[in-house]
Amino acid sequence: MTMTAPGPDAAAVAEALARGDCGDVAGDAGRRAQYSADSSNYRQVPLVVVFPRERRQVINALSVCRRMGVPVTARGAGTSTSGQAVGPGAVLDLSRYYNRLIALDPQARTATVQPGIVLDDLQTAAAEHGLRFGADPSTHSRCTLGGMIGNNACGTHSLAWGRTADNVVELEVVTYRGTVVRLGEMTPSEVDEAIAAGDDRARLIASLHLLAQRNLAALRTNLGRFPRQVSGYALEHLLPERRFDLAKALVGSEGTLAVVLSATVRLISPPPAAALVVLGFRDACAAADAVPALLEHRPLAIEGLDQALTDIVVRPETRAAIDTLPAAKAWLFAKLGGTGEELTGRAQALAESARQAAGFTGGEVITEPARARRLWRIREDGAGLATRLPDGAEAWPGWEDAAVPPDRLGSYLRQFTGLLDQYRLQGAVYGHFGEGCLHVRIDFDFTTEEGTTVFRAFVTDAAKLISAHGGSLSGEHGDGQARSELLPLMYGPDVISLFEEFKSIWDPDNGLNPGMIVRPLPVDGNLRVSPRRTPLPLRTVFPFHADGGDFAKATRRCVGVGKCRSTGHHGDVMCPSYRVTLDEKDSTRGRARLLYEMTQGEVITEGWRSTEVLDALDLCLSCKGCSADCPVGVDVATYKSEFLHHHYRRRIRPASHYTMGWLPLLSRPAARVPRFVNALTSSRLAPLIKRLGGIATEREIPRYADETFLAWFRARTSEGDGQRGPVMLWVDSFNNHFTPDVLKAGVAVLEDAGFRVRVPDGIQCCALTWITTGQLGIARRIGRRTTAALTPAVSAGIPVVGLEPSCTAALKSDLPELLDGDENARALGRATVTLAELLVRHAPGWEPPRIEARSISQTHCHQHATSGFGADRTLLDRMGVDNTALESGCCGLAGNFGFERGHYDVSVAAGEQVLLPAVRAASPDTRILADGFSCRVQIASRTGRTGTHLAQLIAHALTPSDAPP
Incomplete structure (x- = not known):
């Protein structure tokens, strides 16, 4: 049978899969919406999503789907840029459960894994033996081996260590019809022996062997011409001189032939040391010529x-690293490996070669590891950063990773730039310039029919251009829906016929990922953004200026690169709840996907009243980590506040909101009456109070101080000479x-540093608790009052600390947005600084006390998102503190989140x-620095240690006898 469209409805398919022992099965609107897109321009709403836990459940799922005539799309992290991780039938998410390391053999330098294992998890296990997997795409923190096998992923070091195909030893796969096959290299005698068995495996191998024997010339001349030619099927591996390697031939097949059950991969031993050489050029074309x-x-x-x-990077510490690059319009990052002794000479020799190139503007050898990591981060975040151009325009992966032989890169790039100009695109x-593979995201306009027509015409002309340069439509991300229709422009009808025959041998029912590579879906079909789809008219409180005031456009900032699915800690905060649950629903991407689908009104149909969206946002900590860590600046904390405002408008709210x-x-x-309140909240009535207040029973209610700070401050006499003038301390x-x-x-x-401390009149509030609970009308009123109280000081040039x-x-950020158009609120945001920022930048000549101590510090999520830790690091260094900033993400408490009933387990698990x-x-004499109130509460409640604010650390050193503990 040949599939054209799925027959049964979602409920029937979900019920059959649930009965068939296929793992966790979800056919609800929320799950289907979350898996309707990947990191591409395309959208297909699946009938059902399946989460297999073990091998037999993968096989069972295929059996049920074939019986019901439902196509299957296997999916890892969903970071594919070409549309091959979405489909109209059943999506098998292999990343959530089917993700174990089965075996690792250091002597043989191999590892056997389930397809859902994340690359970084494999790398961590291999590193214990001084080994690693060679292919390492920029999505290494979340991409899965199964997905890498599907796309023949390459990555930064493929120049030296090869593509995924070059590092695959053996695969165990299952076809749509249920045939389980173990694949690898085969000698002629092994082929004959396999065919003689006469079973399903034998018939498969016989057909593939016959295909190769009949087309030896075509396979030798048309395929495998240069390393980054990954478009189409890798039939060159069927050649006898390549040992008829069916495993390598299946790599890059994008889930259209079989589903991987396990993979044995080769590991390499990396060099003992590495050096980074940064080279500047007048433009990208000159850089390409130098390669x-x-x-x-x-x-x-x-x-x-x-x-x-x-130019798109806004994160403070990364921006600082960029500012130290050689003056240029484009750069090459060249990495050398070897022993420490030889690297210096090799780096200098490479830099000298670059100096001979036309357009070279300067270079530098980077020896500081931390700085090198920050620079590499820019490259790794490229897929996200490039989705918004410096002028704010949206850019899309319609021509994402074409490749040419490196010696033709400069010529191709010049003509490609000319093609962009011809179509008025940018x-x-x-x-990966070293292998002739270019990534680019282009400002196509998918919101109009004219723009979609331009998109189709441009990619067609780009395909002709790449073919004229002897290149490949795809250099590592696969063809998917983005390029499959264009393959005839690259290969011609004879090779396309071979591809179709190859697909038919493996999958005669066309049940696996139909529409990819052969019998393709149109390049301009199933577009995620389309003029034929009109968003719901949703008015917002927040202005969303960066997105033209369009909430749908704001939510589609998420292009699916999936950095929020990273489970390791690399100085990022997002996404704390996903790191605990490993559920797509709880990722920044999953939430943004649901919100976007809500704006479309098709799968999620209730708009602001959607229970599916409410459920997905429930475990969002409003930490704001995504606003800084997401390369595209998705800000789910703000989206959540906006959603909650509308969802509960004129309705009873959860008790915790009140x-x-x-x-x-x-x-x-x-x-x-603090003592009375403290006695009440710690009495036998405490459980009742917590239940009525929506507070987790496991949490202790914080105790009120006997005297507020304001009462103390207004009764005291100011000290110090105040020579630096006044500063407004935010209470x-x-x-x-x-x-x-x-x-x-x-x-x-502050007084020791020479400031005269003031506090705002009355009792003011920043409105944060109302903002995070979506009570935006009240938050606005409070914000206006606060702004009015502080405006005289701000107008006088007084900083607010x-x-x-x-x-x-x-x-700094929420109130100026909430009070859109209020210049006083914007001025307040500009005037607000942290204590460290004030002391480092506005107190010249002041020397902090020397504190010879060790400390570990927890950077508050909101500080991470808005200010960074740079000023704190500088101040601690000046004080002589040996500080280690934890790459811990969120503490897990996050204001009201960790106190709310139902959140305790996730809150603690995040911490x-x-x-x-x-x-x-930490040793008893190590100081635990935590400026955030929530962070200190979480530390105290779960460890018995006391967190110290930076101000307390300094004040104690100033007056150790009578300073606060």
Whole structure:
């Protein structure tokens, strides 16, 4: 049978799969919406999503789907840029459960894995033996081996260590018809022996062997011409001189032939040391021209990027690294491997070769590992960064990774740039210049019929251009729906016929990923953004200026690169709940996908009242980590506030919205009778109070201080000479009512630094708790009052210093957005600084006390998102503190989140990933630095240690006898 469209409905398919022992099965609208897109331009809403837990469940799922006539798309992390990870039938997500390392043999240098294992997890296990997997795409922190096999992923070091196909030893796969086959190299006698068996495997091998024997000339002349030719099927591996390697022939088949059950891969031993040489050029074309000469130095990698890409970076610490690059419009990052002794000479020789190239503007050998990591991060984030051009225009992966032989790269890039100009398009170029593979995202306009027509015409002409240069439509990401229709322009009808025959031998029913590579779907079909789909008219409170005030456009910032699915800690915060649950629903991407589908009104049909979206946002900590860590700047915390505002408008809210959402206001009467309130919340009535307040029973309610900071401050006499003039200390509700010693310490430090400390009149609030619970009308009123109270000081040039990072971030970013158009709010945002920023940048000549101590520090999520840790690091260095900044992500408490009923387990699990074990392991004399009130509460409740604010650390050194503990 040949499939044209799935017959049964989602409920029937889900029920059959659930009965068939296929793993976890989901056919609800929320799941289908989450898996309707990958990292491409395409969208297909599946009937059902299946999460197999073991080998037999994968086989069972295929059996049920074939019986019901449902096509199957196997999926890993869903980071494919060409549309091959979405399909209209059943999507098998192999990443959630079917992801184990089965075996690792250090002597043989091989590993056997399930297809859902994340590459970084394999690398971590291999590193214990001094080994690694050679292919390493930029998505290494979340891409799966199965997905890499599907696309023949390459990555940064493929120049030295090869593609995925070059590192695959053996595959065990199952066909749509249920035949399980183990694949690898085969000698002629092994082929004859296999065919003689006469079973399904024999018939498969016989047909493939006959295909190869009949077409030896075509396979030798048309395929495998250069390393990055990965478009189409890799039939060159069927040649006898390549040992009829069916495993390698299946690599790059994009799930259209069989589903991988396990893979045995080869591991390599990396060089003991590496050096990074950064080379600047007048433009990307000049950089491309320089590549052939640089290849003679045998680099591990040569990566290129255009200034248009670096202009998009906003993260403070990465921006600082960029500013130190050689002056140029484009750069090559050349990486050399070897022993430390030889690397210096080789790096200098490579740099000297670059100096001979036309258009060279300067170079530098980077020896500082931290700086090198920050620079590599720009390249790794390229797929996300390039989706927004410097002018804010959306850019798309319609011509994502074409490749040419490296000696033709300069010529191709010049003509490609001319083609962009001809169509009045633009895009930021980057990629694997050393292998002639370019990535570029282009500002196609998919919202109009004219723009979609231009898209189709452009990619057709680009395919002709790449073919004229002897190149490949795809250099590592596969063809998918993005390029399959264009393959005849590259290969011609005879090779296309071979591809179709190859597919028919493996999958005569066309049940696996139909429409990819052969019998293709149109390149302009199933587009995620289309003029034929009109978004719902959803008005918002937040202005979303960066997206033209369009909430649908804001949510489609997520292009699916999946960085939010990373489970390792590399200095990122996002996404704490996903790291705990490993559920797509709880990733930044999953939430953004659902919100986007909500704006379309097709799968998610209830708009702001959607229960599917509410469920997906439930475990969002509003940490704002995604706003900084997502390369595209997806800000789910803001989306959540907006959604909750509309969802609960004129409706009863959860109890926690009334208790913790209104905490700053409720704390005022409580502060008048703190001992009574503390006695009540710690009495036998505490469980009832928690239940009525929507508070987790496991949490202790924080105790109110006997005296608020404001009461103490207004009764004291200012100290110090105030020679630097006044500073406005922001009195946040948390420290004011619960830990006033933090604010007292802040006063001591500011006065020692020569500032005259003021506080706002009355009792002010940044409105954060109302913002995070989506009570935006009240938040606006409070924000306006706060802005009015601080405007005289701000207008006089007085800086506002915040000690609670979440409140400081609210003043800097949330209030200016919420009070859109209020210039005073914007001025307040510009005037607000952290304590470290004030002391480092606005207190010249002041020397902090020397503190010879060790510390570990937890950077608050909101500070990470808005200010970074750079000023704190500088200040601690000046103080002589030996500090280790934990790459721990969120503490897990995150304001009201960790206190809310139903969130306790996830809250604790997030903290237990790095922060809490690190605190427990710290020696007794190691200071635990945590500026955030939530962070300190989580530390105290789970470790028995006490977190110290930076202000307290400094104040204690200033006056150790009477400073707050």
